[in-house]
Amino acid sequence: MSTFGSSGTAPASSIAPNDCNVAQAGDDGVSSLIWSPTQNILASTNWDSGIRVWEVAEQNGQVQANPKAKANHENQAPALASCFTPDGSKIISGGCDKAVRMWQLGQNLPANGSPQQIGVHDAPVSCLGYLPSTNIVVSGGWDRKLKFWDMRSPNPVGALDMPERVYDLDVRGNLMVVATAGRQIVSYDVSGEPREYSRKESPLKYQSRCISCFTDTTGFAVGSIEGRVGIHYLQKVAGKDSFAFKCHRQESQVYSVNAICFHSHFGTFATVGSDGVVNFWDKDNKQRLKGFNAIQRPIPCANFNAQGNLFAYASSYDWSKGSQSHVPGSPNEIFVHYTAEEEIKPKGKKSGGTRR
Template sequence: MATFGTTSATANPNPNRSTEVSQPPSDSVSSLCFSPKANVLVATSWDNQVRCWEIIKTGTSVSTVPKASISHEQPVLCSTWKDDGTTVFSGGCDKQVKMWPLLSGGQPVTVAMHDAPIKEIAWVPEMSLLVTGSWDKTLRYWDLRQPNPAHVQQLPERCYALTVRHPLMVVGTADRNLIVFNLQNPQTEFKRVISPLKYQTRCLAAFPDQQGFLVGSIEGRVGVHHIDDSQQSKNFTFKCHREGNDIYSVNSLDFHPVRYFILNYVNGA
């Protein structure tokens, strides 16, 4: 029993010596995205907020400076940057996407709508289009110069995950569906497969060479899947984020932009 006023010995809660941002969200974080042009981080959360920090490195130390924030009417589930690093898009349970001209200090405006919460969002610079995936079982493509979607793609179920490496796009839905699109012909499904994982899909990450993708699920497992049928012998799954009898959901996957190894994120909540 620890004595009042003293600290009991515990395992190091921060073995990587990571830096916690100042003034963090007051509720669960739903997405993170770094600016493609600057050391600026944006996070969305279940407290209806989109927050921005500048990351400053001085010698070996790193600090964070809160810069700005905007609000949605309900929890925010997803975010992405425009490729020029000037603008942030965010979507969530209020069924709308807000475009925030962060660099210029402008006010956010609504640029897309769905009939149910928006779970995933991606900016595709090669097409100058915004892609949104929703629990209304649709994928919508938006030309920001027009108020209506350029195309509405019906999905077999609610959108849970999305990844884009042009021309490859993969959408994960309920019932373990994985739908592959070739964005050179975005109005037609290229291929549909059932996830190699037995439980609900939580996240996806396309290979940097566009030849396949990773899929993560709530069961603490990741699947590696190649698109070409002749490469199916290279597919496999592996367990991760397990401690004894505890199994944690894999909530995010990504590839290091230079070395191409897998980064994944787990949240026990």
């Protein structure tokens, strides 16, 4: 087990002084952040039931984000998860109303109408993905189900029983990985009808919090509540082995790893945690590329844009310490960090590593 390094500790409002503070970030905790795959459109879901959209522009490292559209899940039910369709024209969302909803964005934004229900679970919807080879939406729920939806029909085109409640899933190309309660991880080939590829216990000792596919789809990274990340290869890759490392720990305190975000070009990745820290990593060379100073609140979610030069992250309560630690009215903020290439590009070979 290796440790890449400790994080900074000075509290601030954002990880870097010039990060863009996104306006109208919501009235309750931010649960997901996603980027359109076709343009710099950022979307969030919130515990206040909101789905919000911003148009983001960057020039010479300066970032601006303009609010463009907003919708809500019905009955003020918290929205927990989201994904874009590959053409960027639709947002799929899910949450505590147990519904999977589709929001059609206008050609020039704002959105056209209210989100349309395209599916339902028997318990809250915790995560979503899109299967590009079959144009199917996949949803994971606390009802221990994966369900598959054709956006034109309210009935699922398929469903899979999972070993436990679904906590997170990720789809990249023809690989889908799913993390459930009980530390179970199931991977699928989704080139056609989903076919189970492997089923295993997490390499980490405590509850899984997030999971993300490698950009080359040879494996996945899983993060847990114990401040640890597991790097696991599903396929044998010459010179590379699975391993785990500690992160998001401050002296004797251990914090949850809330999100793992891979950079589309370099294959490096970011982790964010309940300690309010963002770290950039290189798994191949087993290096921490950059550690930012801690901010004042937990970071529940984050994501790189398609080009990899913008990194969005939220600053709000993440429920890692339960409802007793929630302070009503506490700030909920979203920031966009311009990511210079030298921050996220691999720095070179280290002993035991392989340069990308």
